Amino acid sequence: MTVDVAIIGGGISGLATAYDLAGRGLDVVVLERQVHAGGNAVSERIGEFLMEHGPSTVNAQSIAANDITKRLDLNGEQCDLGAGVKSRYLVGKGALQGIPVHPLGFLRSNYLSVKGRLRLMMEFAIPRNRSKAEETIAEFAGRRFGREFADKVIDPLVAGIYAGRAGELSVEAGFPKLHSLEQKYGSIALGLVQHHRQGAKNMPSSRLFSFKDGIGSLPKALAAALGDRVKTGVTVRRIQKTSLGFSIDVGDQGKLATRAIVVATQPHVVAELLEDVDVWSSHAAGEIEAPPLAVVYLGYKRKDVEHPLDGLGFLAPESENLSMSGSQFCSTMFPGRAPEDCVSMAVYFGGARAPENALLPAEELTAIARQEFKDLVGAKGEPMVARVRHWPRGLPQYKIGHKDRVQTMLEANNRVPGLFLTGNYISGPSVAVCVDQAGKTAASAWHYLNDHVSSKIDQRLEQAM
Ligand SMILES: Cc1cc2nc3c(=O)[nH]c(=O)nc-3n(C[C@H](O)[C@H](O)[C@H](O)COP(=O)(O)OP(=O)(O)OC[C@H]3O[C@@H](n4cnc5c(N)ncnc54)[C@H](O)[C@@H]3O)c2cc1C
Missing domain, CATH: 1.10.3110.10 (protoporphyrinogen ix oxidase, domain 3)
Incomplete structure (x- = not known):
């Protein structure tokens, strides 16, 4: 059996691409190596707390993000920033400084x-x-x-x-x-x-939204809409070009033939998978670093935290010499993130600033987060919840030369007809931009199949008859 498009990677980028293509009537399959689709968009309920392992917000100004939310019928699940979000904080001289916007x-x-x-x-x-x-x-x-x-x-x-x-x-x-x-x-x-x-609508905005059960609701809804077109627990080992398109090797689970392919994985996987297919894209992707990240989630009794936590959280300049790079006040940002008399925060470690911090064991990270929270927001006593998520590969770094690298990858289809790339290293790392980019990738793949493949396949079928 040959599918129209195989999408490798079932994160937001891959799922959104597949959803768009399936909506255009194409026969698609998503191959995802994890047990669940969603990539780093993972929301976990811990009792009445809700931890976001990865993204926690979506840009409300994004047309693509709003559109997909509507098409998936997720509007009823959507929640806006809580009324408690009044201030923006940066760390200055070892303390939280309220910053007027x-x-x-x-x-x-x-x-x-x-x-x-x-x-x-x-x-x-x-x-x-x-x-x-x-x-x-x-x-x-x-x-x-x-x-x-x-x-x-x-x-x-x-x-x-x-x-x-x-x-x-x-x-x-x-x-x-x-x-x-x-x-x-x-x-x-x-x-x-x-x-x-000029009333421009496309300027950076601070308006954000999420879903009642967290950002994980988005990939969940996408996967549900795609049904058995999403194959989880399937690791793509190798891609080969064939006369009709591509052959995808999924190890013990065999091979899959496809007319077009969308690689929607992290850049280091793009580099590996495309080594024999498109050396230019493989090299370009291999140059994109994604230093490790760790998220420490802490839940406290409200009475144990002195600070009003009346903001989104805070960010710390490197010159402040903190181990953490910033924090989010999860229970203030959106409703339903902690029990009534409790608060919850997420702390971020690692990235390019201090990748080694993200590799520390969970207990050590929790201890550092608690100490820095004690100093910054007056969090005392034992947290009710403490959970750590390590991301060995965090966010792609848009370093000098990135635009050229991306251009090379966006031109993959010119060198290898039917090959498309999408992901958070192309036009921005945010969920909203990934969805937007996925729409563009899907449109390119659809045009390719329409313009080139259908006629060739029809010709082959005619010749065979
Ligand atoms: C800690 C953290 C916090 C963030 N916070 C925010 C935020 O608040 N707001 C926001 O907008 N964005 C945020 N982001 C960014 C955003 O979440 C990501 O950029 C986006 O989710 C990336 O989606 P993706 O599908 O491109 O990649 P991924 O989510 O990385 O998905 C790639 C998928 O490919 C799969 N895969 C890899 N190799 C193979 C293979 N060989 N075969 C099959 N499958 C494979 C992986 O298992 C994975 O599921 C955050 C990211 C992190 C890590």
Whole structure:
């Protein structure tokens, strides 16, 4: 039997691609090596607590994410940020500092020195960068906003979004909107004002949503909609090009023939699987690092935590020398994350900043998280719940040269007809962007099958008759 499209990897990217293609009437199969589909989107109930092992939020401004939620009939499950989310926090001088989100409020706050704020206000007067050389996010932010803003605001933001270091990631690849604002308007501030005037809807937004039972509801619903087209516990060992498409080797479970293939795995798996099929993509993927991450989930009695936890959580600049890179106040963010008289938090370790931290044993990580929480939010006593999730491969690092690497991979179909790649290393790591990218990948695969394969298959069938 030959399927139209085989999708390797049943994370959000693979499932969303398959869902789109199945909706277009194609015969698809998803091959996922884990027992459950979903990739790193895993939500676990621990009594009345809810732990997110991976993603915990979806960008509410994403058309693709809203659309898929609607099509899967998940709107009734959707939950918005809780009313308790009032502040944004960054760590400064060893303590949580409330950060106003409005630019004027931020400029009035004391998080940056007076010099740092004056420098920030000069952003509109800094000339546009005319050099063609790719800049890191740290270089870009230092040049436009000043060193202090770069170190104390952009650095923790990059750790929060990419689990990366601003000094290593490419601004063009990691923050393309900021880069294009500078190119178009000569200034980020002027560009934002201009966008605001035009009522632009596609600017970065802080509005987020989840589902009552966590982000895991999304892959669960996708897998349910796809039914037996999702094969779990199936590890793809090798891909080979054939005259009709591809042959996929799944070890003891045999081989599968497919007309087109979408590789939706982490980049290191792309590198391995495509070694004999498309050496260009294999090399490019092999250059994308994904340092390990660990998540420590802690639940406390409300009375045992001094801080009001009235925000999303906090991020820590590297200069604060904490072991953790940041935390989320899970029970404040969304309802139903902890029992009535309790609170819950997630703490993030590792990433490019300190990969070795993410490899520490669970007990050690829990002890560090508890100590740093004691200092930062006054969490005392024994937590009611403590759970650790290690991710040996965390988030892909959009380093200098990333755009070229991605371009090479997006052109795979030109070199190897029928081969497509999708995933969180292409246009952004967020769930919403993965869903959006999956839609684009599905459209490309569909066009390919329509334009090339159907006619050839029909011809072969005609010749055979
Ligand atoms: C700790 C953490 C927190 C995050 N927080 C957020 C957040 O709050 N909001 C947000 O929007 N995003 C967040 N993200 C990012 C987001 O979750 C991911 O980028 C996204 O889920 C990636 O989905 P994916 O399908 O591309 O990859 P993955 O989820 O990695 O899926 C790839 C799949 O391929 C499978 N696979 C690999 N090799 C094979 C093989 N040989 N054969 C078959 N199957 C194979 C794997 O088992 C896996 O299921 C977070 C990520 C992490 C790790």
